[in-house]
Amino acid sequence: MMCTQKWPEQGWAILQLVMVVSFSQAKELVCRQRGDPENPQMFKDGDIIIGGIFSLHSSWNDRQETYTNKPLPLECISLNFRDFQIAQAMIFAIEDINNSTDLLPGISLGYKIYDTCGSIARSVRVALALANGNEVVSVESETPCTKPAQVQAIMGDTSSSPCMAVATVIGPFHIPLISHFATCACLSDKTKYPSFLRTIPSDYYQSRALAQLVKHFGWTWVGAIRSNNDYGNNGMATFTETAQQLGICLEYSVSFFRTDPPNKIQKIIDIIKASTSRVIVAFLPFPDMDVLMYKLSQHNLTGYQWVGSEGWIFDSQIAETDKRHILDGAIGLSIPEAHVSGIREFILDLKPVNSFGNGILLEFWETLFSCNFNQSKSSAENQRVCSGHEDLSELQPSFIDMSLMPIFNNVYKGVYAVAHALHNILGCNETCNYKVELDPFVILQHIKSIHFKTKEGDEVYFNENGDPPAKYEIINWQPGENGIADFVTVGLYDASLPADKQLNLHNKSLIWPHISRQVPVSVCSEKCSPGTRKVLQKGKPVCCYDCIRCAEGEMSNTTDSVTCVKCPPEFWSNDKRDACVKKESEFLSYEEIMGALLTAASLFGTCMTAVVALIFFRHRKTPIVRANNSELSFLLLFSLTLCFLCSLTFIGRPSEWSCMLRHTAFGITFVLCISCVLGKTMVVLMAFRASLPGSNVMKWFGPTQQRLSVLVFTLIQVVICILWLTISPPFPFKNFQVIKDKIILECALGSTLGFWAVLGYIGVLATFCFLLAFLARKLPDNFNEAKFITFSMLIFCAVWITFIPAYVSSPGKFSVAVEIFAILASSFGLLICIFIPKCYIILMRPEKNTKKNMMGKGTQKTS
The missing domain is CATH 1.20.1070 (Rhopdopsin 7-helix transmembrane proteins)
Structure with a gap:
């Protein structure tokens, strides 16, 4: 239908002006990225680029936006040495591959590593930057606006929540995202996260292993603290479900995040103080545990048995800050001990003067050595000038002891998994086929199917959910010579074994709180001895009960029996009600x-x-x-x-x-x-x-x-x-x-x-x-x-008349x-x-x- 209504003259004028502007803009039409371009914090060119997403800073400065001007870029603060080391592990793996003649010969790998500052929104932003690049492309050029991804795979992030956000965004592009420390079981769902893989086991296995560990020591009444994020909430949900199946009850289950206000953390402290359970299961990452430990030390809450997830249990920095020995005797699951040869020397050999294009290294160096490369600024702040040749080996042990070696190994395996997939795709033998056009989808499929061994002999492969085999070491915090806890391996957990053989512990070598050899007791009610049965206390969990003596004719010969068993007809319960003994046969005998x-x-x-x-x-x-x-x-x-x-x-x-x-x-x-x-x-x-x-x-x-x-x-x-x-x-x-x-x-x-x-x-x-x-x-x-016959018959009848009721009412x-x-x-x-x-x-x-x-x-x- 045509519109016959005539426009006013002013309307035609506006329409003509818009058409002229549009025509003039069409001549200069280009593909432009909205907003400011994102530049990597560490980068290196190569034939094939691998992306990296790490939280090189743990926080950022909050600003009060007025919404009258364009928001400034995020200002990151609090340098995260852990993730900086992990990023260096990725660089080391790439350099190791580039120096290899067996893997990808003639192909050089490059990298682009971005800092997320612990922000999920920024994680998504840098992931898109890795996928799209920052180049401005003109329509008149031969390069189309739509082109392949800038990177063939992305390594990171360290936490589960950012990985979920990134995997959701890049999943439709089939760009492989390989995490070294994101353990949330939810990430195993391939319908939501089809391109996500990881080199650390899923929390599904860890949570179940923690529940079995708690059950092994007879702790049926425990408290639980989790991080208020996907890692903590999902992990604790699986733990709670398994714990209920094993007869374990949670007295309390609280969540918090490191940025929560002090009054919320204080409430958690009050709950712990008021509780009767002596065991606390902490499903927390390192930063949250660090905040909680600081508060616990202020209240001197010692004597509790801590059961930890891999997020903090093997962290040396927490052990160093535990001056009040709050975590003495802690036990938990850790990534199996590993060793990557050469990585320690690589990290300790870092020099700002040798690292072109690695701007964050300068900030890292200044923070680590409390100096400044800018001489005028150093003079103003009374700091010495950085030479760039300071020796990292002279620093505190937290940076040079390589306690994160298992995580480094996970990063190392992830990079090598990508390299092996590329090696297969390019048909590399002595040389590689440069003409093969790389497609992230093909790379993803090859990564899922790879199976190889690293130089140290570790097998690397992924199951249908993109997870590696679930194996953990069980470590125990034991007092060391220097007052800092030593992480002693006291057992193993292997999910691939039969259920009754998965958990293997060496109980004799365990140390408990207050340097005790006696296993702590944490139950709501003491065990019911044989001869009694459990009766639940009204309004309380199933672990809280009273012990009621079995009734006559019933027995229970096991501890914590739920019911008393009725004795067979020819048997009767003894005085202790823990066995059925044969009844005495009663009859009128000559002996009595x-x-x-x-x-x-x-x-x-x-x-x-x-x-x-x-x-x-x-x-x-x-x-x-x-x-x-x-x-x-x-x-x-x-x-x-x-x-x-x-x-x-x-x-x-x-x-x-x-x-x-x-x-x-x-x-x-x-x-x-x-x-x-x-x-x-x-x-x-x-x-x-x-x-x-x-x-x-x-x-x-x-x-x-x-x-x-x-x-x-x-x-x-x-x-x-x-x-x-x-x-x-x-x-x-x-x-x-x-x-x-x-x-x-x-x-x-x-x-x-x-x-x-x-x-x-x-x-x-x-x-x-x-x-x-x-x-x-x-x-x-x-x-x-x-x-006389009358008298005799009178007696006879009287006797037999009284006999009838007496006979009927007399027992036995x-x-x-x-x-x-x-x-x-x-x-x-x-x-x-x-x-x-x-x-x-x-x-x-x-x-x-x-x-x-x-x-x-x-x-x-x-x-």
């Missing part, structure tokens, strides 16, 4: 007092019955014995003997036969006994019925009928017992429920119906016998046996004792009530044992 007394009573009853039988046998022809069927009397005495003896079957260890015998013998003998008593009662009734005029009852209840009645009544019980034994007989049974710590050996009834049928039948006969005896109690007779062997007591009591009742009065007359009053006397009283009453 109760069993012996009942046995004695049974035998006494048997003997007493035998004596009565003997008396009756010797006086069998006397009237009192012959009265109402002496045959039934002897049968009754025989059955009473069996009743006394059957009680013995209830004593002793239950067996299959004894269980079947005791109840059936008891049931049959008692029915036989009651049948005889019932027969005697009926004889009494029938005898007096037969004495009435015209009565002929006795012919229907003579001796034969009496025998048949006893036989029939007894056979009925025998049939009941046979059915019981056939269908579901009694059997030995181990009762675990009555007494918890004992096994009650008893006889299970099998069929409860059978048991109560036997008892019920005895009860029916006893009740019937009692009623008949009760009816015959006032019959005329000088010796009315019915009275006491129920058997109750049953025996009921058998003996009822047997003695029958024996005493029925036979003792007769024996008394036979033995003590023989004058009454006459037929005349027996019938006399009755004659008088009827006359």
